[in-house]
Amino acid sequence: xxxxxxxxxxxxxxxxxxxxxxxxxxxxxxxxxxxxxxxxxxxxxxxxxxxxxxxxxxxxxxxxxxxxxxxxxxxxxxxxxxxxxxxxxxxxxxxxxxxxxxxxxxxxxxxxxxxxxxxxxxxxxxxxxxxxxxxxxxxxxxxxxxxxxxxxxxxxxxxxxxxxxxxxxxxxxxxxxxxxxxxxxxxxxxxxxxxxxxxxxxxxxxxxxxxxxxxxxxxxxxxxxxxxxxxxxxxxxxxxxxxxxxxxxxxxxxxxxxxxxxxxxxxxxxxxxxxxxxxxxxxxxxxxxxxxxxxxxxxxxxxxxxxxxxxxxxxxxxxxxxxxxxxxxxxxxxxxxxxxxxxxxx
Amino acid sequence: xxxxxxxxxxxxxxxxxxxxxxxxxxxxxxxxxxxxxxxxxxxxxxxxxxxxxxxxxxxxxxxxxxxxxxxxxxxxxxxxxxxxxxxxxxxxxxxxxxxxxxxxxxxxxxxxxxxxxxxxxxxxxxxxxxxxxxxxxxxxxxxxxxxxxxxxxxxxxxxxxxxxxxxxxxxxxxxxxxxxxxxxxxxxxxxxxxxxxxxxxxxxxxxxxxxxxxxxxxxxxxxxxxxxxxxxxxxxxxxxxxxxxxxxxxxxxxxxxxxxxxxxxxxxxxxxxxxxxxxxxxxxxxxxxxxxxxxxxxxxxxxxxxxxxxxxxxxxxxxxxxxxxxxxxxxxxxxxxxx
Numbered sequence: 001x002x003x004x005x006x007x008x009x010x011x012x013x014x015x016x017x018x019x020x021x022x023x024x025x026x027x028x029x030x031x032x033x034x035x036x037x038x039x040x041x042x043x044x045x046x047x048x049x050x051x052x053x054x055x056x057x058x059x060x061x062x063x064x065x066x067x068x069x070x071x072x073x074x075x076x077x078x079x080x081x082x083x084x085x086x087x088x089x090x091x092x093x094x095x096x097x098x099x100x101x102x103x104x105x106x107x108x109x110x111x112x113x114x115x116x117x118x119x120x121x122x123x124x125x126x127x128x129x130x131x132x133x134x135x136x137x138x139x140x141x142x143x144x145x146x147x148x149x150x151x152x153x154x155x156x157x158x159x160x161x162x163x164x165x166x167x168x169x170x171x172x173x174x175x176x177x178x179x180x181x182x183x184x185x186x187x188x189x190x191x192x193x194x195x196x197x198x199x200x201x202x203x204x205x206x207x208x209x210x211x212x213x214x215x216x217x218x219x220x221x222x223x224x225x226x227x228x229x230x231x232x233x234x235x236x237x238x239x240x241x242x243x244x245x246x247x248x249x250x251x252x253x254x255x256x257x258x259x260x261x262x263x264x265x266x267x268x269x270x271x272x273x274x275x276x277x278x279x280x281x282x283x284x285x286x287x288x289x290x291x292x293x294x295x296x297x298x299x300x301x302x303x304x305x306x307x308x309x310x311x312x313x314x315x316x317x318x319x320x321x322x323x324x325x326x327x328x329x330x331x332x333x334x335x336x337x338x339x340x341x342x343x344x345x346x
Numbered sequence: 347x348x349x350x351x352x353x354x355x356x357x358x359x360x361x362x363x364x365x366x367x368x369x370x371x372x373x374x375x376x377x378x379x380x381x382x383x384x385x386x387x388x389x390x391x392x393x394x395x396x397x398x399x400x401x402x403x404x405x406x407x408x409x410x411x412x413x414x415x416x417x418x419x420x421x422x423x424x425x426x427x428x429x430x431x432x433x434x435x436x437x438x439x440x441x442x443x444x445x446x447x448x449x450x451x452x453x454x455x456x457x458x459x460x461x462x463x464x465x466x467x468x469x470x471x472x473x474x475x476x477x478x479x480x481x482x483x484x485x486x487x488x489x490x491x492x493x494x495x496x497x498x499x500x501x502x503x504x505x506x507x508x509x510x511x512x513x514x515x516x517x518x519x520x521x522x523x524x525x526x527x528x529x530x531x532x533x534x535x536x537x538x539x540x541x542x543x544x545x546x547x548x549x550x551x552x553x554x555x556x557x558x559x560x561x562x563x564x565x566x567x568x569x570x571x572x573x574x575x576x577x578x579x580x581x582x583x584x585x586x587x588x589x590x591x592x593x594x595x596x597x598x599x600x601x602x603x604x605x606x607x608x609x610x611x612x613x614x615x616x617x618x619x620x621x622x623x624x625x626x627x628x629x630x631x632x633x634x635x636x637x638x639x640x641x642x643x644x645x646x647x648x649x650x651x652x653x654x655x656x657x658x659x660x661x662x663x664x665x666x667x668x669x670x671x672x673x674x675x676x677x678x679x680x681x682x683x684x685x
Contacts, residue, residue: 014496014516015674021518022671023679026481029470030683310460310508310526311606 112328114157116182118282119144120189123167128192130304136190137165139307143295144188146317154325174285184251185290186320187282190307192299199303200271201263203256204292205248206284207277247289249275254330255293255323262319263296267306293320354445356477357492357668358436358455359485362416363506363531363557363631365435366665369443370673376661377401377439381431382410399438404554416461416507429472436476452680453477454668456488459503459510460526479684483671485664486512487519489629492667493657498621502607502642502654503664504632506531509603511610513622525610529602531632534560538588538595546586551577559588566597567637596635603638604645611649623652633660 119140121127127136148158159180161173177185191200252275260272283290295316296303306312355370366376377400384390389409398406415431445451461469462484473480486501496514503510511525539556563573573589614622623646628639633656646652657663
């Protein structure tokens with residue numbers, strides 16, 4: 001067919017060039033596994049955020065922890081705790097939870113290696129549904145799979161709380177994310193709101209409810225969590241207050257920004273409902289920075305039609321991916337001298 | 347490096363509904379993408395095989411744990427059986443090509459673009475070890491390569507699980523050059539099933555019968571002849587008229603396909619749009635729906651007109667393209683893809 005307008009030698013050249021693309025893609029696919037395993041395999045405990053500081057200390061590295069930077073409002077110079085190998089070895093992990101501290105995340109580089117994706121609902125719990133029959137559990141799983149492919153392509157390790165259509169209590173999702181020792185947790189949901197005309201995206205991070213409407217969202221999303229009320233109290237106590245909340249807020253901001261700009265191009269009436277905090281069970285129990293993204297409103301007929309299209313779902317996944325990348329890229333390592341200025345003793 | 351005689355190159359189209367293989371030794375085969383394992387020892391004694399494929403699996407389905415592993419164009423996850431089904435299906439296809447003893451098999455497998463996009467690693471893991479070296483490509487790309495349709499062409503591959511669109515711009519297609527819809531053969535079958543059930547509630551039929559009826563009689567636009575099929579009513583074979591249901595079900599493809607085709611066209615460099623419009627090729631089983639190319643041409647008429655043609659040999663076009671890729675890939679590149 002091409003030879004009608006193309007010389008044979010040109011055709012051969014073009015084929016060779018195009019073929020090279022296919023081969024490159026396959027070789028990269030083969031290399032990915034080995035690369036990921038080489039780069040990201042570490043003893044399981046090393047994935048934990050608090051434990052990383054201890055790891056560095058045990059290796060004889062001085063780690064600087066800025067204490068209560070938030071409580072002092074940042075007006076005072078951050079106090080610096082010097083952790084020696086001896087104290088680190090003796091410090092119980094539980095102690096860290098009892099005395100939550102805000103760690104300035106840029107003081108040392110916390111590389112993001114593993115992301116756990118949590119497709120909302122599943123199995124007998126379909127989540128929200130559209131008049132067309134489209135159900136939330138299918139959309140969330142599909143978007144999560146697409147996002148996983150993008151993350152894996154970028155050489156991140158990815159875990160999924162569910163990879164098929166099964167019901168999972170929120171408690172199980174939390175347990176899985178923690179067992180995976182993920183660095184980030186992204187829960188994917190689809191909104192359904194009373195204002196049928198609204199097309200919107202919003203992203204949540206852990207915190208007090210921003211208002212009565214948010215409390216209602218939290219109530220809905222916390223249904224079937226598998227947690228008792230007393231568990232909630234304990235979970236809230238266990239929140240690694242400073243760094244995790246701050247990191248989650250930044251992560252939510254980047255993802256929301258990217259999601260809105262990525263979808264707005266194809267969905268001009270989309271409304272940016274912004275970043276909000278809410279006491280969502282799935283975010284309370286997870287030990288790493290985490291967000292819950294409401295990627296669209298299935299209650300809006302036009303948006304439900306868009307959600308039924310694979311290219312729109314791919315766009316959602318790509319936008320979340322871009323947001324995650326922006327967050328990761330923003331985590332620049334601090335200059336080596338930054339900590340020394342405030343170092344106390346040695 | 348192995349000599350030509352020591353190598354068997356194969357191109358495989360791993361489809362949701364059918365899978366085909368063509369090989370450098372001239373053999374070509376097609377099987378329906380069903381894989382079934384006997385459910386128990388009794389079933390195993392009856393079917394006399396540890397695993398069944400294609401039509402044979404379908405016909406013995408009451409005794410089998412039957413899998414159609416690429417439903418909706420994706421490898422099903424969370425089920426080891428579905429991953430095993432993909433692997434076994436590929437092994438079976440390669441065995442049909444009959445490599446001689448000691449001959450190394452270098453295979454190019456075309457899969458629905460969506461499978462490649464969403465579960466690439468999963469797919470790669472599932473097919474690991476079925477050939478001595480293996481390359482996975484998207485189905486529409488394999489079709490384009492086999493037809494030398496590499497420049498200013500749009501391939502619309504209407505499969506069972508998905509319809510894949512791919513614009514060939516003289517480069518290996520990127521995400522921007524491709525689209526996927528789930529409006530495809532299976533969706534038409536579901537529609538047809540619903541419509542026929544509503545019109546003939548007393549008749550008994552299965553989704554497999556519906557699929558066969560569609561493959562034999564699918565059309566859009568004016569019917570050439572009434573569509574009559576036979577199905578049991580109270581146990582008695584009865585002739586049913588399903589002409590309007592067939593038309594309605596098949597025409598559900600026209601709007602989304604037209605819309606996506608025009609959207610993708612609008613993203614082609616303006617100076618090349620006309621050439622692409624004149625080179626729209628329909629591939630896959632759905633390309634055989636009568637009147638579909640004319641309906642898509644009608645949509646093109648609104649933007650200056652164009653030509654939509656079903657390709658020849660749609661059953662084997664993907665496998666032929668895969669074989670062409672396998673033969674053209676240099677030996678040193680195959681070495682990188684071993685294992």
